[in-house]
Each structure stands twice: as structure tokens, then as C-alpha cells.
Amino acid sequence: MRHFLDFERPIAELEGKIEELRRLPEAAEVDIAEEIATLTQKVEKLLAATYAKLSPWQKTLVARHPARPHAKHFVARLIADFLPLAGDRAFADDRAILAGLGRFRGRAVAVLGTEKGDDTEGRVAHNFGMSRPEGYRKARRVLELAGRFGLPVLTFVDTPGAYPGIDAEARGQAEAIARSIEACLNAPVPIVATIIGEGGSGGAIALAAADRVLMLEHAVYSVISPEGCASILWRDAAQAEAAAEAMKMTAADLKALGLIDAIVPEPLGGAHRNPEAAIDAAGEAIAAALADLAGKGGAELVAAREEKFLAMGRQPASA
Template sequence: MPEFHLEFEKPIIELKKKIEEMQKFSESNSIDVSDQIASLTERLNQMMNEIYSSLTPWQRVQLARHPERPYTLDYIEHMFTNFVELSGDRRFRDDKAIVGGFAKFQGKPVMVIGTQKGRDMKSNVYRNFGWPSPEGYRKALRLMQLAEKAEVPIVTFIDTPGAFPGISSEERHIAEAIAVNLRDMFNLRVPVVSVIIGEGGSGGAIGIGVGNRILIMENAYYSVITPEGCAAILWKDRKFAPQAADALQLTAEKLLSLGIADEIIPEPFGGAQRDYEKAAELLSGVLARHLSELRKLSGTRLREQRYAKFRAFGQFTDAAPEAEQPEEETVHDEAR
């Protein structure tokens, strides 16, 4: 796949090309331009710092969707061993947009489940562009119940724009499949850690996201709707997606402050797509700590903690009663 660049990264790419051209010129003409190259390199580092340290919510969304970003199977490859993929929902078919199976994490058995996108048109069609169908959620729940029988923790990776909204999906009851997952995940007696690694879109995300801990990658997002979908509803035009991203409070920092995410996982500078191994290493450390804490809790306590966590989402206050206005004094006109 050719290297992909986002719109806001173009100034960085242009400066990198200029540095490369100067290096080639120096080598081919035996002319020392090391001072100029050093100056441009320093300028490049400053530019990258300025851009990546002040990303807007919409730019975070773009990074979360970066086609070179690591997906579930990439993290499984870098973080887990002895992965055995399990397929099918035992009702209709196997949904390739959700993958899962037993694996070992740091030598201990776990069940790992996640949404999976493709890298090119062929693989994206195979994975349905990361949009799970009802059978995907039923497969995920089957694997979770299997993990409960085996008494092993569950790790879910979330990276989807949402559940597949097509007619075939509705015919096979996508809403019911997600609702059953929500209900039954609350009753699991083993630890559940959900990690948002890219897109966390709507019910498609929460269908495998009822965890005791919710972790989110630095440049991922988690939202009730995509910015484009929100813009289409509120402004009747998808071009207002950047404004919708601002309003949706969907960035990792906002989610942490609202108590929805439990921890932000830092990414390699510029995004997880720049270094898969480093991204997996950073995620592994945080995941190991949370699993270690949750393994100490009983099945009953895990269920209670998970239920209480989701019941606490959202903050509400009663509006103060309006101050009573003093009655206007009645002026009697004796002459009348």
C-alpha cells in the first residue's frame, strides 16, 4: 500500500521531501549542505510538534480512520501468542468483520475479540469495511460465554464506524443482537476489558464494549454517531462534520474527563500507524495492569462493578426553580 497522508500532514510531507532532495543533491554533487539540512530538520521537528500537539477533534477522527493504522489482528500478532481463531455464530454464518478466539497474553489465557477492517478494496469487502452484522455480535457473545465457562478474562478491541445498517442486517435483527449482547455482557462473571483502538461508532462499538474497564488509544474516538452522520441530521450536510466532531465530545481526553474512559493509552508520536510494535508495547503495559487488578475480584463483584460503571455514565442536575417575581403594586385611582 502506498504511503497515505492526511490533509493536515501535507506541510510535514512537503518539508520532508525538501530535506530528501537536498540530501540527494549533496550526495550527487559532493557539496556540503549539512547546515541547511540541520536547519530544515529542526524546523520539521518544530512543525510536527505544533501540529500533533494541537489536533482538533476532527483531525483525531481522521487519524482514527487512517488506513495504515494497526487493526485488531495486528495487535493480536504483536501482543498475544497461541491465538486460535474461532468462527461462526452457530445460527447463520461467520461474520469476518469480527474476529476472536483463545490466546495467551503474557503467558496467561484470555479470550480476545475485536472488529476488523481491511487494507484494500478486496480485503475491505471481505471484512465488510469493519461494519459487523448480527451474526458477528452473536459470534462475539458465543465466544464470551465460552470464555466464562473456561474462566478466562475477555479483551475486546473496538474499531468500527458502526453496525452494518443494510436491509439484510435488519432482516436478521441487528438491534436485537446488540441488545442481547448488552444484557448478557453485564452478567459475565469474568473480567472484561474493552479497548477502543480506532473508531468507536455508536451501537456497533458498544455491542462488544460493556467492559469493567474501557481504555482508549490517544487518537481514537468513541461516539454515539459518526461526525458525518451527526452533521447530516443537524445541518442536513455532511460538510459540517468538523463542527459535529467538536460538539460530540468524542476525543480521548473528553471521554476521560466525563468518566466514560478509564485510561488513555499513549501512541507513538504522530499516531499508532507510525510504529506498530511501539503502539502494541504501550497498550500491553496498560492492559496487563488492568487485567491484574480485575483478576483479583470475584465473579459477583465483577458483575456489580460493571453494572455500576455504566449506570454512572452521564451527569444530571435539576434546574433551579425560577425566582418568584414580586407582584406589581396596584395603584388605585381614587378619582376613577
């Protein structure tokens, strides 16, 4: 059964009526096909109207939708001959970070992604997309490997943030994140990062300090979750909606601020309604970004990447 968000209740009611009509026997006196077509048009119009004016908090809910495609779905559809790589060669393998080598449209690439999992068992196995230090050390290992062999790096980010547990802190969580960011910034190869769902805190930027940062239309990207921000500022997680509004965490806000490079349009009603179309659109945007970076040498890429991030937050030059 399709999962509907709270603000989608009118849509859910209409789609429920469509399902009821489809279950009617063909001999029914009413013209079922015509009625279904009319209701389907109403659903499409309502979807378009609803998703055209989503608030930042509603976009956060869409970014967290359980049916939204995850990193493994992007890899399965976009990356041919994918060969997973595991372990940080120091402590363990972290399943919250997906890593490997493969081919994107015939070109050899290295791939990294944060994976949340699809069901309860998968979410527990992937720690809900929250990586421990060994995950970021695995990412660093793959980034250095990509630099050694001249492989472009594609990353798919979908995490509420790095794992905040005591065991992660004991193994150097902050240092591991910092080293992963450092490896991104120093890699002498093109890096294209795509925020596909949640981009939370250092856990996200550890894989997103890239030459080109793309963001799906209804994804979010911020220094902290709205609930975490509300808990700090108002000491009340129930203020998450107000926090989301203030944080400027949507793709449109971040593009206007110059913190991301491009917005990838999602299918009508969000990526969870048509995952294949959403992934294909991301693939087109990734291909365009790689084409834009083609022919640039390692030193040029590193220098431009450094300038890109140093320029964030600077006041525009006065006329």
C-alpha cells in the same frame, strides 16, 4: 508511499525534501547528513506542534488513517498462540468480527475485535469493520465461552458502526447488538476493551461494555459518526467538523466525562507512524488494567460493571 492528511501538508513538504536529499549522490558538494538532520528536527517539532492541538475532526481523520494499526495487528503482536474461532453457530461467520483464544503475556485469554482490513480487497472482505448480526452473535458465543472457562476477555474496537443494510436488519441487528452488550455485562470474568480507532455507535459498545475501557490518544468514540450527526441535525454532511466539535468524542473529552478509564499515549505523529510502539503502549495499559482487576470474583466483577455503567451521566453529588 506514506499517506498524509490535509492538515499534515507542511509536514509532507519537509519529509519530501528529506527524501530528495537522500536520493542525491554521495559525492554531492552539500553536507547531506547535516541538512537531513536539520530538516528531521524541524519535522519532529512540527509534528509535536500539530498533534498537540488537533481538533476533534482532525482526530477523527487520524483515527481513520489507512495506515493505522487494526485489530489483527494488535492481536498479532500482543497475543501468542492465537487460535481463531469462526461462526455464530446459527447463520454464518462474519469477518468484520475477529474472535479467538490465545495468551496475553502468558495468561490464557479470549479475544474479540472489529477488523476493517488493510487494502481494498481486505476492506471489502471485512465489510469495512461493520458487522452484521452474526458477528455480534459470534462475539456473544465467545464471551459466554470465556465465562465458562474463566478467561479474561480483551477486545479491540475499530468500527464506524454496525452494518445498516436491509439484510442485517432482517436478521435482527438491534437484538444481536443488545445481546452482545448483555453478554459483556454478565460475563463473570475481567473484560478490558481498547478503542484503537473509531468507536462508532452500538457497533462499538457491543464489544466495549467492559470493566476497563481504554482509548488510544487519537481514537474517537461516539454514538454516531460526525457525518451522520451532521446529516441529522443540519441535513448537511459537510457540517461534520462542527458536529465532531459538539459531540465530545475525543479521548480527553470522554475521560473528563468519566466514560472511559484511561488514555493510551500514541507515538509522535499518531499510531500510523509507529504502529509497533502504539501497540506496545496499549499492551502495557491492558496489563495494568488486568492487574487492577486481579483477584476479583465473578459476582463482584458483574456488580461493579453494572454500577459503572449505571453511574454514567449522573450528576455529581453536591457538596
